[in-house]
Amino acid sequence: MGILILWKEENMNLYAGKVLMIDLSSGKISVEPLRTEWVREYWGCWGLGLRYYCDMVQPDIEPLAPENPIVFMTGPFCGTMVPLTSRFSMISKSPYTGTIYEANTGGAFGPELKFAGYDGFIVKGKADRPVFLKIEDDRVSLESAEAVSGRGIFATEEFLKEAVGSPEAKTLAIGPAGENCIGYSCIGSEAYRQFGRAGAGALLGSKNLKGVVCRGTGGVRVADVTTFLEKVRQYEEENIYTDDNLWANTDGTPVLVDLTNDLGIHPTRNYRFGVNEHKDALNSDAIKKAKVSARACTSCPLACGKFTHINGAEVEGPEYETLCLSGSNCGMNDLEQVIRFNRLCDDLGLDTMTGGSVIALAMDLTESGRHDFNLKFGESGEYLKVVEEIAMLSTERGRELAMGSKKLAEKYHAEDMAAEVKGLEVPAYEPRGNYGMGIAYATSERGACHLRAFPVDSPDRFDIEIMAKEVADSQNFNAIKWSMCICDFWGSVSHEIMADLLSVGLGEPVTAEELTVAGERIWNITRLFNLGAGFTAADDILPKKMMEQPLGNGPAEGRVFLKDDFDRALKIYYSARGWDEQGVPKAEKLVELGLDQIRI
């Protein structure tokens, strides 16, 4: 099916210089030169992928329609020796929230794609039967995936590696949840890494694309390799092996279990409480006892991934978000059961954050007598059983939970119990105990998200004015950081460091100032897209329960984020962004960012 031999060409510094275009309807595969005119404004991953995506669609596009493209994009450092830079992004419109949607994953697929000679690939159309995309350097083809139709991600990834006859090949795959187009299905990569949250799996599933396998044997060129490697070594020693980042190696994200409990912002029992009194069963010490080995993404010396094993249950993880939202928030204080839950989700292709939140809501609905889902806080049997029911849509209960919190709450008139923003479930940092996180969730472009701004331990967390401005700055910074494919756990990376490495790698000067502007530009494009998709200022809001129901225990006990305070925060935030009172970027802001001529 559609094999194409592509030509080799000299690649650019830090970029491969080519993007693969895949039309699944016709089976046509082609290669296009990288749109270099966009590189200095959008750089890579999120930003560059977003620019490609917005050039191809109108915001009212139906997410699961064949014509909706999915853009996969690496960044300039991906595949180089710069540590913690192996992430790559997927950009499309979310079938779960209807917003613009970026997700990124670590692991090893991004660098492998660069080694094969591509900065990214763009998929559109729909295959008439399940297929996978095979990339082996300049040999690219679509092949039948019918043999693994309906199978889990782990088996599918093995099948994909066998298809290229190389254990070195890197893979992306969806499980039954993606094939069934469930709104919170993931794309898995290398077994335990995911493009998660808002329906990446469904996007692939809607196109009958079961997976992608890539084997690349090239490299990434830099302008001045000696200086580049010296800089890499210098930043590694001075900026990565520091206390700011070493927790990722020693503890990984489970270290946050104790921190968030100490702050009283650890969602527990469907976001009723801010402290889990049984948190020791799920904290970093518990994970260390169950740890059997570690794993790193390509080019990462921190190796934050922890393989855990208890009584035959094993997984890479669980990460903090899973420990909290699938553990504490479900009253599940048994690490072995959380590991089992995590592994099931990873194999079937469900997001553990949303999965945990939806199940917690169903437990709350059951225990409060509003509707009996036969799910109770802390009871593991049905908690594990329902995961497959959701992914397979095999029972009425599974089909209802597959709708997600927003629709489930609407169905049972329980909007007061749900914790979502723009349809995406609230992450594991309670906004009643940190107003900055509340502002971050309400204004995130893809719904409640902790990866856009993260003022978790700020001493000013209840100062609305400081938080509103800090969230806007962080969102801009993270937009460019994600566009460089830099992992979140390089906590001390700066515009200056990125600019320095880019200058040496590209062989042309790059300034911190232009990267600052690029971050703000990227954030504003997401806003323009969402406005075009029908979102308004009214959607920049927190769940009712966080504005009206006092938090149940801990240091933030009794707190709410009052609507009046929230409205004031939003006003300050819009003003800091140069947006009007309706959250629309003002004309002068668009001119300043070079966005006044852009068609979205």
Ligand code: SF4
């Ligand atoms: S810190 Fe963890 S997630 Fe980040 S690049 Fe390293 S191994 Fe990957």
